[in-house]
Amino acid sequence: MLNLNLDQLNPEQRQATTHIDGPLLILAGAGSGKTRVITTRIAYLIQRGIKPESILAVSFTNKAATEMKERVAGVTGPKLAKQVYLSTFHSLGADILRRDIDALGYKKPFAILDQGDQNAIIRDALKEFRLDPKIVDPGRILSIISKAKMGFCEPKDLPELRHDPLTQYAQKIDGFYKKALKGLNAVDFDDLICLPVHIFEQHEKIRQKYAKKFQYVMVDEYQDTNMLQLLFLNHLVKDHQNLCVVGDDDQSIYGFRGAVAENILEFERQFEGTVMVKLEQNYRSTNLILDAANAVIANNEVRKDKALWSAAGDGEKLRYIECDDDREEAEYVAAEIERYKLDYDLDYSDFAILYRVNPQSRVFEEALRTYSIPYTVLGGQEFFDRKEVKDFVAYLRACANPNDEVSIRRIVNVPPRGIGPTLLERISEFAHVNKWTFRRALNELARDPSRVEGIGHKVSDKLSDLVDMLDDFGDRFEAAEQDPTVRLAELGRDVLKRTHMINHILSTEKNPRIARRRVDNVEEILSSLAYYQDRSGGTLQKFLTRIALDRSDMNDKSEEQKGVKLMTLHSSKGLEFPCVFLVGMEEEYLPHIRSMNNPQDLSEERRLAYVGITRAKRHLTLTSAATRMRYGKAEDREPSRFLAEIPPETIDIQRAGDAQSLADQREAQNQKYLSALKAQIFKS
């Protein structure tokens, strides 16, 4: 019935897979089949008669969750796989809150704030306390508040920040921030996990409901979990202890997000009777790649030593290519992709370009475009941080949920309707004294503007136009939920028209290129809405929830799968590619300039290098540039210190700047390309 074959596992993997009850820890190096064990184990449990809906598998990213779902479906078939609860911590938390947030005195539905929204609230707080945002950086305050939540404590209790002068401000602002969120009936990302924990603590019945439902719990990438997530898990599993976690301390790269490697290192002590399984055979990479990775990570002092080996043979040596500048680097990589593709009969989708920070993708995108190589950039949330994108999404949210005060406040003066900060404040006050929602206050003012000082006919006309529009589209979107023939994207386009947002963009942005781009961004929301509706048949509500929780992959998947993948080292975790380019191997990128000063951060950078190297199955090229255009100026760069940690016998060093060799390669490449073309023509 099930397509489950345990012969595809080595003895240790099999032991882990067939372990059913009680805590299980799988601690193993990269590419040793940890994720495979999780997916196979899910299938095995189902085969043993365990109900799929009582299995919870949590992973870290939406991408990993989707991939796991597919892998499970491959073994059990899609019908059973669908019933397994497989998602990220944050989606699970959001689901719990959707059902039970009223237990904490919030209303349903609640709003999920993004970083921009959070930032605005911190800025409000700074104003309230008369603090200068130049001295008290809102971003850092936010990160302290977030760290506190992830440690399930208050800012002042954070040991590592005890002496940070910002911490006392954060402590003060924390209270304001929490109240503000509750007042807005909104939660931030950390709350998606934090509030469920509160619910579990305060309402034993609710806790039991979930603990009973999820009889078997599995967590991938456990080294990236934080204190809060451990608490959360413990509430779910403390009755039955059926928790299986999988991870690798060498791949712990989310320290900045509160991840504590202790979770995995202390697991055996925290969960009595833990069975531990180590996996030592790597099935992903050839040995030279593995040797290089092992040598690099061995420079970290604090780690559990692992003996990774591969039966795949030595394979090809790594290559380090030193380029003169960033454009040469990008062009070199593009040319090499073509060459490898022909030499090894690879597909574009077999290639990945990995880098440390998102903006590094740009140069490569340009080069790939000029070479007509298809590609996709994964991750990077700048798209959703664009003003025009946030504005339009806020309109959609305001239509879908009249109580979404954050969104309504955002769009009430976009395009300008004569409501500046002072009027906005007065309207809030007006709502507050009458115990109305912000939206209700707007409705009243649309009818009777005299109730708030400073609102004239012009403003109130526009206001009534706005509330009419929100009502109208709210109804239409709601009606669309019953009628699948309604095109959500068309409705969305009508919203765009009715609000004149496009005109607003075109008239405020005088640089036509940028104006165009902004309009395109708004259009992209519409096309992803259309795509979403076609694929999942969901409602606007669901679409909005989805983009709040998962801001990646809103494009056509089949298109995406075809091309070369560009992504940060962080997003590459858990993935594998036959041919990897690790680009920008320079000091200040890797290690990143902000992580060069203390040894702990530096170790995490090294782990990042380790993650990057171990993504490669067969071909790995590292590149650096001697000079790089940054902020419109050329900057000198030094090769990364981690390059020196790679054993010389595993790597070949070349200069791309060697014009001769580059020209030769191009020539050879052209030849090959021509003959391949010829062969194809003759075949058909």
Next chain:
DNA sequence: TAGTGTGCCGTTTTT
């Protein structure tokens, strides 16, 4: 309140 200009500053990494 809207619209323009100036000057600053940067870029981790993600849910």
Next chain:
DNA sequence: CGGCACACTA
């Protein structure tokens, strides 16, 4: 280079 916060004017 490009985006953003702030200040100043109409």
